[in-house]
Amino acid sequence: MPGGAVTYQTVPSSCRLCPAACGVLVTLERGPDGARILDVAGDPDHPLSEGYTCTKGRAGADLHHHPERLDQPLLGRPGAGRGTASWDQTLGLVAAGVRRIVEESGPGAVAAYRGSAAPFDAAGDAVAAALFTGLGAARFDSLTLNASAKSRVGELMTGARVPWPSPDLLHTDNLLLVGQNPLVSHGHGTAVPNPVVNLRLVQARGTIVVVDPRESETAHLADVHVQLRPGTDPAFLAYVVREAFRFGVDEAALATCTRTRSVEEVRSRVLPWTPERTATVCGVDPDVLEQARDALLKGTPIAAATGTGTTMSPSANATEWLVWVLTMLTGSLDVRGGTIFHPGFLHPIERVRPEPAVDPGERAATRPDLAPVAGTLPTAALADEILAGNVRALFVLGGNPALSLPDSEKVRAALQRLDLLVVGDVRHTETTDLANVVLPLAGQFERADLTAGTNLPVVFAQYTPALVAPVAQRRSAAAVFGELGRRLGLPALGPDAPALPDPVTDDAVLGALAAGARVGWPTVVAARHGLVVDAPGPGWLLPNLLPRKIDLAPPELVHRFTAFEGLLPSPVRLALVPRRLPRQVNSALRDVGMQSALGPFPTLLMHPFDAAERGILDGSVVEVSTELAAVVASAEVTEAIRPGAVSLPMGWETPNVNLLTADDDCDPHTGMPRLSTFTVEVRLAPRADD
Template sequence: DALLLAAMVTAVFEAGRAEPGEHLAGFVNGIEDVHVALAEFTPERVERAVGIDAATIRRIAVELCDAPRAAVYGRIGTCTVAFGTTASWLVDVLNAVTGNLDIVGGAMFPLPVAASPTTRGKKGVGKGFKTGRGKTRVRGFPEALGEYPAALMAEEIQTPGSGQIRAMVVVGGNPVRSTPNTMQLGEAFDSLDFMVSVDIYLNETSRHADVILPPPSHLQRSHYDLALLNFALRSVANYSEPVFDLPPGVPDEWEILARLAGIAQGLGANADPATIDDITIRSLIESTVRDDTSVIAGRNTDEIYDALSGPANGSLRGPDRILDLLLRTGPFGEGFGANPDGVSVAMLKRHPHGVDYGAMVPRIPEALRTPSGKVELAPPELLADVPRLRASLQHDPEQVLLVGRRHLRSNNSWMHNIRVLVKGKPRCTLQIHPDDAARLGVVDGAPVRVTSRVGSVVAPAEITEGIRPRVVSLPHGWGHDEPGTRQSVAREYAGVNSNVLTDHEAIDPLSGNAVLNGIPVALAAVATA
């Protein structure tokens, strides 16, 4: 991906078409730096590595420039490769130099209804994005967004010394199926002094836990998609109230998490979730009233607290109260009286089908939060990865590579214990090109052994021309035949665990993301009786 995108950017420059557009005049830095850094990645130089001829690469690049509306778009698949950060950066660069950044029909920035990093603070300027506020103990990988690479979890548990992880809290996840070299991680979890899982399933991860705390059903709690609405095509707010009440004495999920937080802070097993909740909301209120650009700047903290928490507002608590603060101080918010017709939790309860505030609109420069107040196309950290990209041109074209794939009825490992979602033709198959199948001497459905540096699995072949030669595809999240779990439906459709093959040593050095696609593997037919 990164080589193809780099060549397309170079083709745009060679054609004399690199122009962000009048709407971004004066708001883009680093165009010439990008040109110089990528000049060697011509379509002719990368065509063998990417499997697309130079003429086609140039044609697509020019078509992007000529099209009245166009956008280059990358998501999970772009990120979970050896050059995930570089590829994601080049997606943005290509949109910028073809005039397709922040324009209707191009790549745009959503305007979330709830307050977000691009709507809080001074418009058009900010601290920018920094990584490395801390580093992992064993290999010294930098944090990003307050997170450390999941691929390094096992070594941080297993390596003795100061700061060694000895306890773990897992919330609704299944890292023993979703992270690289999961056999190693399972062994690491077995070595912990203590582990707690907040989960409704006894799965491949929670089976290692000393304590499992099941949260209520999704139908017993409210819902607002705070994360995904930050990426929505329209400024939409949709709040769902619980369908069923919680039985007496059953804690909500936020109460479980608040109590765990209190215990972690040394408040003991009887830590009061309500106290943790109050501390959290007061902290958020205080930071908001201190923000000179906020609609409630300078307001009294207790006044805002009472407005959020009192009977007149439904005595909100937990996530609903936090959400109400974010909605009321967001771009369409009620503003605690400043805009009586604005959005709030109470208003969304009166509109159960949601409220639509319209399609995306151009947001540069007001959405920017860089120190310069401009789009920085050539950050030094990203340019520094170009030599590594250059070295990748020397790859072995005969090497078989493993990639993953997704399915509409399968989200990681979460949906595999629901029969209506897993029934039918088996989906955990090894897709393989007919030429490779013939070379191995395997037929459709025959077992094939796939071996990487760290592990080996056997999966049934699915011969298809929908995949390129020397590439095979295996979906992730499967392998539900492990002892100690209680997922009867998932066990019927067990499949194999593709993350036995992924390598915990293979990490994108910029983001710390695991390399889950493009894994070097060897294939072999398996003899059957």
């Protein structure tokens, strides 16, 4: 930076690329031409991550300066006159388009898709949500791609919208992970910061049982790995529940918070799951089942968590249900060291009791078979709604539906049919490539933020200011959607909420959001490394705050349990289970810097038996197909995957696993599409001259 003094500074902040919310130290270079981010490293003074970051977090500087970052608003589709525009022109065009579509087709013709990255921008997410609620827009959430069961099962069992149960990671000596690989994912529903250290601490106190068809990074570390056939998690859990009954349950304690007849219903349902039958269905050695049972039923509370390995499969509801049942029967739910409920930071649970679960509301006209979940429509209905003309304008924030929804080909055709596809993102994606309006949003270090998620293992809050000014025309999502709301006459933070601050800045919105938080805003702002906040410990929810006693056997869930075997791929064919690589967060970050440190590129994992049967070698180019489509991948022949299962990472364009999935194969109670545990054929890819 010639012609002026250059200074260097290292400041604390937080990584907002995934829910683990690690504390980071960001080194800035400031000069006459502005500021550059030079380095992102772990913050040893952060109370949760204690200096840990993953390779993605440490690539924060590359991400900030990435050549694919969006710098200017774009109008028009690629190949159809796309060009840069001013913000005034862009927001004017969007507001006029929305007004016209609402006048012609009603507010439901405008829809919003909230991707998994949206909640990592607290102010932007809140302002956008207020705008879409005010508009009466149809709401779709990527949670309905991988977490519907977590919401719906809790509602069916308790009659209330309760927080998702999560393991008391910091106190447990008895951890059960079903289809979850926190060493790579850093949790699902619950964040697992500093995963190796925290899991080793669990092991120093007790044991970890991992249930997964693959010897994942976490399974490799576990004390017991139940490497079962994909989708048979309910069988394994039914066996453990049966054993819990056999060992004796505390009937008096159960009677205080559960419907007695429902306990008996569960007992009769799990009785047939003898060790022999379970071993056969799961394809697991009976000794392993016994080891898992002895670890889990050793008498201390079970801290249980499920991950996308099960929540994206047709066994999701039955698995989630049996985890609830197991933790209830063993006195593990809502107790220290067991499976707990987060009491909230922004909305302390003492002041906001769980709402009764009510009728989930209006369904998508084209897909009346799919129930809404947690106030949003299942994303499996989105393409049909667009193709039928019911949705004409779609806003996408923090997501990449062109890649992450089932049946990518149909989804992309639908997205191209929209009158208005408005995508706000920090970089080009497969979805910005289809948009006719692209909004270049500020990246994580260009905006102020608050990390205070109910997914964290304790009640915690960390404020970060913007560290650098946004490059070029980038703007924070809060400012963009606040301005759009003002142009559309919706300048509030929600129906019963205060007016948006004027001007709409991230800092002003965060201060307004934190008005009812556990700790005053100045205290949060002053704690630059974050602060762990005093809050009610476990035991605050059950049974006193629920509208009724817990139903341990809701008919919908019992039905899914009795049906799960019929939904499994045939044991003589191959079942595909997706996985995540260390170098990605869903479909994001695949190419950050392209550093080899970010880990391997996607391969098809296949057991040597299955490979040999098909003449496939390690490194062979193979074709993976369903009735819908075929994709090509490189085979990785390994004993880390069990025979009969194969695995491809999700969230990649090449190979795109969602070309293989369908949007009409959905769970009747959650609308969850089957994105895991589906039958595939695998063969050597035909050569070009075949």
